[in-house]
Amino acid sequence: MIPLIFLFLGVLQLLPSCSGRAVCEDVGPLTTLKEIKEEIAGYQDAAKAIIDLAVCGKAQNRSFERLALFVDTVGHRLSGSKNLEKAIQIMYQNLIEDGLENVHLEPVKVPHWERGQESAVMLEPRNHPMAILGLGSSVGTPPEGIIAEVLVVSSFEELQRRAPEARGKIVVYNQPYKGYGETVQYRVQGAVEAAKVGAVASLIRSVASFSIYSPHTGMQSYQDGVPKIPTACITVEDAEMMARMASRGTKIVIQLKMEAKNYPDAESFNTVAEITGSKYPEQVVLVSGHLDSWDVGQGALDDGSGAFISWEALSLIKDLGLRPKRTLRLVLWTAEEQGGVGSLQYYQLHKGSISNFSLVMESDLGNFMPTGVGFTGSDKARAIIKEVMNLLQPINITQVLGNGEGTDINYWIQAGVPGASLMDDLNRYFSFHHSQGDTMTALDPTQMNYSAAVWAVVSYVIADLDEMLPR
Amino acid sequence: MIPLIFLFLGVLQLLPSCSGRAVCEDVGPLTTLKEIKEEIAGYQDAAKAIIDLAVCGKAQNRSFERLALFVDTVGHRLSGSKNLEKAIQIMYQNLIEDGLENVHLEPVKVPHWERGQESAVMLEPRNHPMAILGLGSSVGTPPEGIIAEVLVVSSFEELQRRAPEARGKIVVYNQPYKGYGETVQYRVQGAVEAAKVGAVASLIRSVASFSIYSPHTGMQSYQDGVPKIPTACITVEDAEMMARMASRGTKIVIQLKMEAKNYPDAESFNTVAEITGSKYPEQVVLVSGHLDSWDVGQGALDDGSGAFISWEALSLIKDLGLRPKRTLRLVLWTAEEQGGVGSLQYYQLHKGSISNFSLVMESDLGNFMPTGVGFTGSDKARAIIKEVMNLLQPINITQVLGNGEGTDINYWIQAGVPGASLMDDLNRYFSFHHSQGDTMTALDPTQMNYSAAVWAVVSYVIADLDEMLPR
Numbered sequence: 001m002i003p004l005i006f007l008f009l010g011v012l013q014l015l016p017s018c019s020g021r022a023v024c025e026d027v028g029p030l031t032t033l034k035e036i037k038e039e040i041a042g043y044q045d046a047a048k049a050i051i052d053l054a055v056c057g058k059a060q061n062r063s064f065e066r067l068a069l070f071v072d073t074v075g076h077r078l079s080g081s082k083n084l085e086k087a088i089q090i091m092y093q094n095l096i097e098d099g100l101e102n103v104h105l106e107p108v109k110v111p112h113w114e115r116g117q118e119s120a121v122m123l124e125p126r127n128h129p130m131a132i133l134g135l136g137s138s139v140g141t142p143p144e145g146i147i148a149e150v151l152v153v154s155s156f157e158e159l160q161r162r163a164p165e166a167r168g169k170i171v172v173y174n175q176p177y178k179g180y181g182e183t184v185q186y187r188v189q190g191a192v193e194a195a196k197v198g199a200v201a202s203l204i205r206s207v208a209s210f211s212i213y214s215p216h217t218g219m220q221s222y223q224d225g226v227p228k229i230p231t232a233c234i235t236v237e238d239a240e241m242m243a244r245m246a247s248r249g250t251k252i253v254i255q256l257k258m259e260a261k262n263y264p265d266a267e268s269f270n271t272v273a274e275i276t277g278s279k280y281p282e283q284v285v286l287v288s289g290h291l292d293s294w295d296v297g298q299g300a301l302d303d304g305s306g307a308f309i310s311w312e313a314l315s316l317i318k319d320l321g322l323r324p325k326r327t328l329r330l331v332l333w334t335a336e337e338q339g340g341v342g343s344l345q346y347y348q349l350h351k352g353s354i355s356n357f358s359l360v361m362e363s364d365l366g367n368f369m370p371t372g373v374g375f376t377g378s379d380k381a382r383a384i385i386k387e388v389m390n391l392l393q394p395i396n397i398t399q400v401l402g403n404g405e406g407t408d409i410n411y412w413i414q415a416g417v418p419g420a421s422l423m424d425d426l427n428r429y430f431s432f433h434h435s436q437g438d439t440m441t442a443l444d445p446t447q448m449n450y451s452a453a454v455w456a457v458v459s460y461v462i463a464d465l466d467e468m469l470p471r
Numbered sequence: 472m473i474p475l476i477f478l479f480l481g482v483l484q485l486l487p488s489c490s491g492r493a494v495c496e497d498v499g500p501l502t503t504l505k506e507i508k509e510e511i512a513g514y515q516d517a518a519k520a521i522i523d524l525a526v527c528g529k530a531q532n533r534s535f536e537r538l539a540l541f542v543d544t545v546g547h548r549l550s551g552s553k554n555l556e557k558a559i560q561i562m563y564q565n566l567i568e569d570g571l572e573n574v575h576l577e578p579v580k581v582p583h584w585e586r587g588q589e590s591a592v593m594l595e596p597r598n599h600p601m602a603i604l605g606l607g608s609s610v611g612t613p614p615e616g617i618i619a620e621v622l623v624v625s626s627f628e629e630l631q632r633r634a635p636e637a638r639g640k641i642v643v644y645n646q647p648y649k650g651y652g653e654t655v656q657y658r659v660q661g662a663v664e665a666a667k668v669g670a671v672a673s674l675i676r677s678v679a680s681f682s683i684y685s686p687h688t689g690m691q692s693y694q695d696g697v698p699k700i701p702t703a704c705i706t707v708e709d710a711e712m713m714a715r716m717a718s719r720g721t722k723i724v725i726q727l728k729m730e731a732k733n734y735p736d737a738e739s740f741n742t743v744a745e746i747t748g749s750k751y752p753e754q755v756v757l758v759s760g761h762l763d764s765w766d767v768g769q770g771a772l773d774d775g776s777g778a779f780i781s782w783e784a785l786s787l788i789k790d791l792g793l794r795p796k797r798t799l800r801l802v803l804w805t806a807e808e809q810g811g812v813g814s815l816q817y818y819q820l821h822k823g824s825i826s827n828f829s830l831v832m833e834s835d836l837g838n839f840m841p842t843g844v845g846f847t848g849s850d851k852a853r854a855i856i857k858e859v860m861n862l863l864q865p866i867n868i869t870q871v872l873g874n875g876e877g878t879d880i881n882y883w884i885q886a887g888v889p890g891a892s893l894m895d896d897l898n899r900y901f902s903f904h905h906s907q908g909d910t911m912t913a914l915d916p917t918q919m920n921y922s923a924a925v926w927a928v929v930s931y932v933i934a935d936l937d938e939m940l941p942r
Contacts, residue, residue, distance in 0.1 A: 212685040240910075298712075435684065436602070
């Protein structure tokens with residue numbers, strides 16, 4: 001999942017990361033920056049060692065192979081499912097066997113929703129079974145399904161304009177893809193807006209940058225006081241076809257059947273492991289991804305790869321015998337897809353020590369070839385991150401982009417802790433995201449090596465600097 | 472479908488189209504080439520008029536819109552199906568209403584195969600329902616299905632080497648994609664080769680250049696004296712996962728159920744329309760695509776778009792009031808996907824007048840932005856086609872590539888008639904080909920305009936030259 005706060009990242013990424021201001025003016029006395037530069041330059045050998053180990057050394061392809069074994073064994077891992085329980089137990093063992101420290105599980109109550117069987121068949125103008133994926137938290141239909149005429153709209157504005165036509169109908173949203181952040185609002189709010197004008201169900205064009213007739217699922221939200229209607233994503237292809245049919249004045253009738261059901265919350269866990277700091281063990285650089293996934297594909301990309309390159313970062317540092325001054329803490333979140341449930345509880349439990357968090361990091365946007373890190377923090381902190389990224393010149397991944405984001409780290413970022421996220425080709429990411437195509441085939445071992453190298457260098461150096469990142 | 476003869480087009484395309492020889496040496500006296508050049512240069516205005524009408528005039532987007540209405544109304548059109556019958560009747564009316572001449576249907580007996588319900592479920596090492604598409608002409612399984620252990624191989628060579636392991640198993644081919652021509656042999660011959668070594672079924676990695684968990688279907692061939700075993704394509708993703716599992720020594724068991732069944736041949740038709748030649752009506756330039764498709768997606772790309780830009784070529788010429796000296800004949804083939812059944816019968820019926828066929832053209836490789844035309848013929852004919860393609864300089868589509876091919880025109884080409892095919896991005900084409908993703912969404916109106924312009928200019932000018940193309 002991608003947080004709503006992340007709505008306009010696509011746009012922000014295009015902006016120069018420092019808004020055109022000279023960096024030196026913002027980091028205080030030049031001597032200070034000079035000192036930090038010199039200190040960071042001292043990590044060139046360590047960075048080189050990490051890169052070598054990850055990219056062409058013994059650890060080459062390790063994160064890919066570990067992940068492949070994991071997802072081939074467990075499959076997808078929806079919040080509340082037995083698969084997720086099994087996944088957490090396997091990861092717990094993996095982290096202990098890897099020799100990491102303070103490996104433990106922190107209990108969390110998580111949502112439990114199951115899609116069951118589901119189908120949508122166009123009955124008019126011709127018989128056409130459609131691929132669908134019900135949306136997380138959606139209610140089901142009666143067992144006999146819902147048969148209704150369709151109203152196709154391309155925006156919420158069109159729905160408002162044509163509100164009198166919506167009563168008793170299935171609203172089909174054929175919104176164009178304008179980047180995930182903007183377009184995902186149709187998936188999240190489509191059912192509520194359709195129900196407000198009397199629709200009996202809503203079918204939403206999948207939020208995807210490219211499609212081979214692939215439906216994409218994801219979370220949706222009901223609203224108090226608005227009837228809960230069943231809601232699912234259809235393919236880009238069927239949404240466009242129905243828009244064409246409607247534009248010709250053709251009547252469309254669909255039968256929708258969904259067994260989707262919400263169950264009482266289930267037990268789950270955030271999974272934690274550390275390399276304890278040598279000098280300031282109470283201070284933390286948090287490195288993270290989420291272990292849960294949607295109930296389609298293998299959850300390899302979202303967010304198996306983010307979780308496993310985060311683990312790999314600690315493995316690389318440990319294998320090199322490095323121990324930073326501060327604690328490097330790996331957290332593999334649970335129930336991220338349901339809105340950051342595991343990470344919210346973690347924040348509430350640990351925010352008392354927020355002054356000890358130097359940097360929070362999350363990789364949840366794919367692990368193709370990294371383009372850099374997104375970063376949110378003060379200009380002083382950004383200048384330091386830029387220096388650290390310069391250590392990655394040997395692999396030419398040095399950009400610090402506009403925004404550090406992630407459902408699971410946003411609580412901390414909003415409270416003032418600097419945050420970093422790993423960035424790559426988002427168009428590629430949103431071709432597979434939340435679809436059956438989220439499998440190992442979408443990933444590449446070499447690209448994961450580079451991702452892990454970036455993640456390890458940044459986390460290690462920030463954890464080992466004399467000072468915490470300024471806020 | 473793509474013919475087997477087309478096996479190495481991917482490679483041939485990379486070769487310079489004239490093998491480095493100077494063209495003038497091969498077309499006889501310089502005066503002759505000069506005369507032809509001058510004659511063809513005289514078509515600049517006509518070519519410009521066709522291009523303008525197709526790309527930015529009244530006919531802009533017409534082929535896309537006609538096709539969208541057609542495939543949205545009919546859906547896919549498998550040989551032997553009611554959909555194909557309906558499609559042919561609609562096209563017959565379309566061509567009459569368009570004012571084309573000599574519109575008629577030529578009867579053909581075509582194969583009738585239906586896939587019915589089908590499923591494959593991995594039972595060991597974990598429960599995993601897999602997306603499959605049974606292959607055309609495959610037999611079904613017993614109603615209870617086939618449950619068997621899997622042998623994964625990556626090539627026919629590996630299958631031979633491990634033949635003793637195959638008996639009683641389901642053979643899974645995880646052959647890498649090395650271009651369609653080479654790799655499709657696994658789909659066509661996979662069942663026969665597996666049956667020869669005692670396998671009970673075969674599952675073949677889809678022959679696709681890119682996948683979002685999308686199975687691709689297509690034709691397969693049994694062989695006399697070899698047991699007929701059920702065969703289907705699985706996704707690239709599942710093939711790769713099973714290869715990984717097998718490489719770890721994990722036992723894989725699959726339950727395969729297929730209702731696939733072959734029925735007696737059905738009645739169908741090739742659909743024909745003309746612009747009759749003004750001077751040599753008995754001489755023909757044949758422009759074609761096929762109306763049938765696989766029973767997935769909309770058959771928009773394969774080959775709705777090829778059929779509709781072929782129709783569009785005649786419409787453009789007619790709308791401009793042009794009437795070439797020779798007859799422009801549109802043929803929309805039936806049962807191409809079953810191995811060129813309609814076109815074989817057409818060849819047998821009309822080959823008596825083969826000396827009257829100046830050029831045979833087929834568009835069956837997609838209608839994205841054209842890169843040029845593939846051409847097979849004598850060096851003299853090639854030199855003429857190059858001159859004609861120069862008329863397309865206003866839209867910068869002037870390449871004459873190595874091979875003119877197409878299941879439906881190969882009979883003529885092999886008998887010595889010059890042949891041309893429309894070329895574009897084959898990697899894109901084979902992402903959608905024979906999958907549920909073969910829909911209007913994969914097409915672009917502007918790209919179809921350009922395709923139609925190329926098709927119309929080439930067919931019109933060749934049909935109107937003083938002489939037929941030399942052989």
